[in-house]
Amino acid sequence: MSILVDESTRLLVQGITGRDGSFHAGQMLEYGTKVVGGVTPGKGGQEVHGIPVFNGVREAVDATGANATVIYVPARFAADAVLEAADAGIGLIVCITEGVPVLDMITVYRKVHERGAQLIGPNCPGAISPGKAKIGIMPGNIHLPGSVGVVSRSGTLTYEIVYALTQRGCGQSTCIGIGGDPIVGTRFRDVLPLFEADPETDAVVLVGEIGGDEEEQTAAFIQEQIRKPVFAYIVGHTAPEGKRMGHAGAIVSGGAGTAESKTQAFEAAGVPVAKTIDELADMVQARKS
Amino acid sequence: MKIHEYQAKDLFRGYGIPVPPGRMVETPEAARDAAAALGGTVAVKAQVHVGGRGKAGGIKIARTPDEAEAHARAILGMDIKGSTVRKLLIEKGAEIQREAYVGLLVDRGRQSIGFIASAEGGIEIEEVAVKSPDRILRFEAPTLDFPEEAAAKVAGLLFEDEATAPAVLEFMRKLFKLFVDKDASLAEINPLVLTAAGEVIALDGKINFDDNALFRQADVLAMRDMHEESAAEIDAKEKGLSYVDLDGDIGCMVNGAGLAMATMDMIQLFGGRPANFLDVGGSSNPEKVVNAFRLILDKGGIKAILINIFGGITRCDDIARGILTSLERIDVNVPVVCRLTGTNAEEGRALLEGTPLVPAETFSGAVKKAIELAKGVSA
Numbered sequence: 001m002s003i004l005v006d007e008s009t010r011l012l013v014q015g016i017t018g019r020d021g022s023f024h025a026g027q028m029l030e031y032g033t034k035v036v037g038g039v040t041p042g043k044g045g046q047e048v049h050g051i052p053v054f055n056g057v058r059e060a061v062d063a064t065g066a067n068a069t070v071i072y073v074p075a076r077f078a079a080d081a082v083l084e085a086a087d088a089g090i091g092l093i094v095c096i097t098e099g100v101p102v103l104d105m106i107t108v109y110r111k112v113h114e115r116g117a118q119l120i121g122p123n124c125p126g127a128i129s130p131g132k133a134k135i136g137i138m139p140g141n142i143h144l145p146g147s148v149g150v151v152s153r154s155g156t157l158t159y160e161i162v163y164a165l166t167q168r169g170c171g172q173s174t175c176i177g178i179g180g181d182p183i184v185g186t187r188f189r190d191v192l193p194l195f196e197a198d199p200e201t202d203a204v205v206l207v208g209e210i211g212g213d214e215e216e217q218t219a220a221f222i223q224e225q226i227r228k229p230v231f232a233y234i235v236g237h238t239a240p241e242g243k244r245m246g247h248a249g250a251i252v253s254g255g256a257g258t259a260e261s262k263t264q265a266f267e268a269a270g271v272p273v274a275k276t277i278d279e280l281a282d283m284v285q286a287r288k289s
Numbered sequence: 290m291k292i293h294e295y296q297a298k299d300l301f302r303g304y305g306i307p308v309p310p311g312r313m314v315e316t317p318e319a320a321r322d323a324a325a326a327l328g329g330t331v332a333v334k335a336q337v338h339v340g341g342r343g344k345a346g347g348i349k350i351a352r353t354p355d356e357a358e359a360h361a362r363a364i365l366g367m368d369i370k371g372s373t374v375r376k377l378l379i380e381k382g383a384e385i386q387r388e389a390y391v392g393l394l395v396d397r398g399r400q401s402i403g404f405i406a407s408a409e410g411g412i413e414i415e416e417v418a419v420k421s422p423d424r425i426l427r428f429e430a431p432t433l434d435f436p437e438e439a440a441a442k443v444a445g446l447l448f449e450d451e452a453t454a455p456a457v458l459e460f461m462r463k464l465f466k467l468f469v470d471k472d473a474s475l476a477e478i479n480p481l482v483l484t485a486a487g488e489v490i491a492l493d494g495k496i497n498f499d500d501n502a503l504f505r506q507a508d509v510l511a512m513r514d515m516h517e518e519s520a521a522e523i524d525a526k527e528k529g530l531s532y533v534d535l536d537g538d539i540g541c542m543v544n545g546a547g548l549a550m551a552t553m554d555m556i557q558l559f560g561g562r563p564a565n566f567l568d569v570g571g572s573s574n575p576e577k578v579v580n581a582f583r584l585i586l587d588k589g590g591i592k593a594i595l596i597n598i599f600g601g602i603t604r605c606d607d608i609a610r611g612i613l614t615s616l617e618r619i620d621v622n623v624p625v626v627c628r629l630t631g632t633n634a635e636e637g638r639a640l641l642e643g644t645p646l647v648p649a650e651t652f653s654g655a656v657k658k659a660i661e662l663a664k665g666v667s668a
Contacts, residue, residue, distance in 0.1 A: 023602075076504060101502035102395050103472055107433060109400040125601075139601045139632055154547025156599045159631065160652065163599070180546060182397045182474075209547060212397040235550035238535065238557045239566070244500070246531040246546025246568045249397070259554075276555060278653055 001200040002129035002174045003149070003191075004092060004118070005068070007034075009133045012060050012069040012090070014039045014081050016048050020096075021072035024137055025049055028070075031140040033133040036064040057088040068092040070126060070135050075099035078122060079108050082185075086115040093185070094135045095121035105183040112185055119185025123247065125155040125177035138162075138175070146171015148284055149195035151188055152207035153180050153214075153247070157235065161207060164281035173201040180209070180247030188218040192226050203229045203287050205280065206271075208262055210236030211250045215262035219269040229287055232266045232273045233280045234259045290498045292512045293336040295378040297494035304467045306460060307490040311380035320361030323379035324354040330382035333360040337372040338517040345369045350382065375516055383492060388480035389447040390414055391461060393468050395475075395499075401429040402468065404436075404461070406443050410480035435465045448483045456489040457481075471509055472502030521584055528580040530569060537562025539663050540585035540594040540623075542578070544569050544603045552597050555653065561660035564591055569603075578611025582619050592663035593624045597655060600631030609637035616644060624662040628655035 011028065015021035016038025026049050029035050037052050037060040044055035054060035057069065069085045071078060071094065078097040085093045093112065100122045112119045120127060126136015130143035142159055144166040152158040158177050165172065173195070178186050188206060195201045204226075208215040215234065222230055237259040239245050241252045252258050263273045274280035292300075295313040302308060312323040313336065324331045335347030342348060347369050351357035357379060367374045388410030396403030406426045409417045417424055426446060428439035440461050445454035460481070468476050475497040482492045503510050515523060525532030531546065535553070539561050543549035546568045553563040565585060569577050585594055598608050608629065615621065628649040629637040638648060647662065649655035 075501065099501045101472055101505075102474060102499050103402075103433060103469060103502065106395075106400055106402065106431075110432060137602055142631065152547070154545065156543075156545025156601060156603075157547030157551050159601055160548055160551070160599050163630070182395055183400050207547070209550060214398065217398060235547055235554055238553040238563055239550060240533070240535065243533045243566075245533060245550055245566055250546060250550070275558060276653060277551065 001198045002132060003194040003198050003201070004120075004174060004176065005127045005129050005135050006132045009068050009092070009135065010034050010036045010064065010066045011135060012037045012039055012057065012064070012066040013051070013072065014057065014069055014085065015072035016040055016051065016053055017043050017046065018072055022048050024072065025051060027140070028134055031134045033135065036066050057084045057090065061088045061090065066090065068135060069094070071095040071097055073097060079104035082108050082119060083111055086112045086117045089115070091117055093117055093119045094124070094126050095119065095185070096124060096126060096137055097121070098123040100181065102182050105181065109183060109185060120176065121179040121184060123181045124179030124184070125158060127174060127176040129174045130172050136177070138177070142166055143175065144169075144171035146173065147200055147202045148172050149198070149201040149204040150175035150207070151191045151195070151204065152177050153209050153249070154207055154235070158207060161205065161233070161277055161280065164277050165205070165284060168281050168285040170281065170284050173198060180249050182212060182249040187214055189221045192218070192222065192230070196226050196228055201228065203231065203284060205284060206230055206232045208232060208234045209247070209250050210239050210245065210252050210259050210262075211247070211257045213257065216265040219265035219271060222271055223269040230271050231280060231283050232271050233277065234262045234266075234273060290500055290503060290509065290513060291338045291517065292496060292498075292509070293338070293376065293514060294334065294494055295336055295376070296512045297496045298491070300467060300471070300496065301491055301494060304463045306463045306467070307488060308494065309381045309383050309490060309492065311378050314361070314377050314379055315365075315375060317358045317361040317365065320377055320379050321354040321358035324351055324357030327379065327381045331357055332380045332382060333357055333364060334378040334380060335364050335367065335369060335374040336376040336378055337369050337374055338514070339370040339372050342369050347374065372517060383482055383490060384485035385482050385492075386485050387448045387483040389483070390417070390479045391447070391464065391481050392477040392479070393464060393473070393475070396429055399429055399431075401431045402433070402465070403427060403429045404440070404443075406447055408447055408449055410482070414479065430465065433469050435462050447481065453483060453487075453489065460489050472499045472506055473497065474499045521588065525567070525584055529577060530567060530581055530584065532584055533566040534588065535563050535565050537564045538590055538592040539659050540564045540591045542567050542569060542581045542585065542594065542596045544598050548597065548599055552595065552656070555656045556595070556660065559656055559660055561656070561663060564588060575607060575611030575614050578608055579615045579618060582615040582621060586619065586621065591623055593626065593659045594621070595655060595659040596625065596627040597652065598629050598631070600629065600634055600637075604633045605629040605631060605637030606633040606640060609640040612641060612646065613644070626655050626659040626662065628652065
């Protein structure tokens with residue numbers, strides 16, 4: 001099993017003729033992902049890594065039977081790219097692009113849900129089911145097939161954690177970066193029930209960071225609805241108030257959204273919170289003993 | 290991005306949102322002239338981006354132009370939480386009948402624009418939330434259209450007088466339009482005032498904007514006050530780096546915001562003090578590494594530098610080349626601990642052999658080494 005992405009994923013790459021889109025299309029193909037088409041308006045008829053390029057998503061879906069898409073277009077076009085994919089009936093939309101205006105995301109969030117599509121991101125590394133397929137920009141070789149689900153707001157930090165898990169022989173079922181923006185298509189609360197229902201996943205690692213109250217809400221949700229063990233790690237303990245720490249969503253405002261508040265919420269919900277990545281990976285490794 | 294109160298009020302005027310007459314000044318003499326022109330009692334208000342200026346003595350009432358000049362002299366140059374007062378707003382006093390609160394923000398949890406309203410104005414809304422949470426009213430705009438029905442239900446409650454409801458509703462409608470048009474992330478009117486004459490006006494105004502949308506908000510961007518932002522942080526942004534100043538002495542250079550925060554946290558956890566947050570981003574441009582070294586060292590007081598790279602899109606050999614270029618061009622006179630893992634890490638480590646850099650295998654090992662070396666320098 002695994003969740004959201006696997007061998008049945010037939011992927012489009014929106015922005016495939018750009019530098020990032022082209023590079024990662026190649027990386028995803030190499031990993032074994034079925035990349036069936038690319039989309040760049042005005043460049044239909046070209047090929048990238050032997051993959052046909054189409055002018056629009058609808059046309060690409062009709063020609064290839066794609067059921068997922070990954071978006072690498074510049075920030076100012078990203079919202080429209082997501083909506084085009086949703087309108088074309090694509091079920092899974094992964095938006096890698098960073099810097100999408102937050103008000104655009106309010107509109108996009110509603111429309112994507114109305115169409116019944118699942119949006120991951122924006123400003124995220126994507127999702128990978130090790131050994132099966134990957135959608136996004138994460139380095140495939142650090143992953144190991146296994147039974148730990150990973151969900152995170154971060155990119156490189158997730159790689160670091162996955163690497164620590166892999167070194168301990170703790171393989172992963174699916175790893176999802178939900179994105180570092182204030183409004184993202186898929187929240188922790190949307191991913192956890194999928195892991196809960198996935199027979200291949202037996203534990204979940206959740207990586208949160210400062211800003212907003214998503215972690216606090218998630219802690220309550222876990223207590224009520226998730227039976228599989230969840231291990232948390234929160235970054236941003238040293239972040240000063242009012243400063244945006246790289247990610248648009250990573251900001252402590254008015255004393256809310258602190259790492260302490262999130263840590264306390266998880267601990268109160270019975271979710272162990274690791275202080276370091278090594279401790280986190282050790283906890284996961286020790287879960288069965 | 291933040292702007293000053295006087296700039297927010299200029300924006301309000303453009304949207305027909307009532308504000309008291311006022312003028313921005315930069316000298317005591319100009320404060321006197323402004324007070325004379327406005328007539329009667331005026332408020333002399335420090336223009337800084339940090340909150341709590343009233344408690345810090347940055348807002349004074351003047352009954353005469355002489356008093357306005359004296360207050361201006363006292364407030365200009367004042368340090369309020371690290372911000373130097375360079376500008377003042379001289380504003381005509383309002384005859385306040387009642388005070389209320391209206392705020393708009395991007396509600397992350399509900400993926401909407403949230404309204405917060407309260408009949409308790411003039412005090413911090415966080416305080417109201419703690420002391421009398423039942424006095425806080427909330428509703429939301431799930432789309433970018435003004436939520437007429439929900440707003441109409443609340444409008445009469447702000448001044449606890451249905452007769453004021455139409456004016457309050459119109460105020461909220463205009464503020465919402467401004468919020469959406471200008472890509473704001475936060476707008477706070479505290480207090481929203483009902484005057485003796487029955488007008489509803491914004492006595493104070495605070496707006497923050499979404500940095501991601503500044504590309505389409507040229508007039509907002511033009512209001513940026515460089516004095517209020519750290520020169521290093523602006524410089525970093527121009528060079529494609531994400532940088533935030535901290536108090537410590539261990540400089541950090543990391544790829545990825547999450548990993549950068551994790552690095553800072555671990556330094557503190559193990560007893561060190563991080564000097565900065567610095568994300569060199571996903572690109573592998575060696576020039577970025579050179580700029581990152583400069584940023585870290587320019588701050589002064591740095592005792593060690595920790596480079597923590599997890600290669601994904603970023604290639605460790607490119608980072609290593611950037612480090613070599615930096616060592617040639619910059620006098621790096623503090624110990625540098627370097628941990629390269631992931632894409633092309635071995636090539637990267639090979640390139641750095643024979644340099645004074647201290648290599649580290651693991652994340653925690655690198656952090657411990659940097660702390661040890663930072664302490665060594667201080668001893």
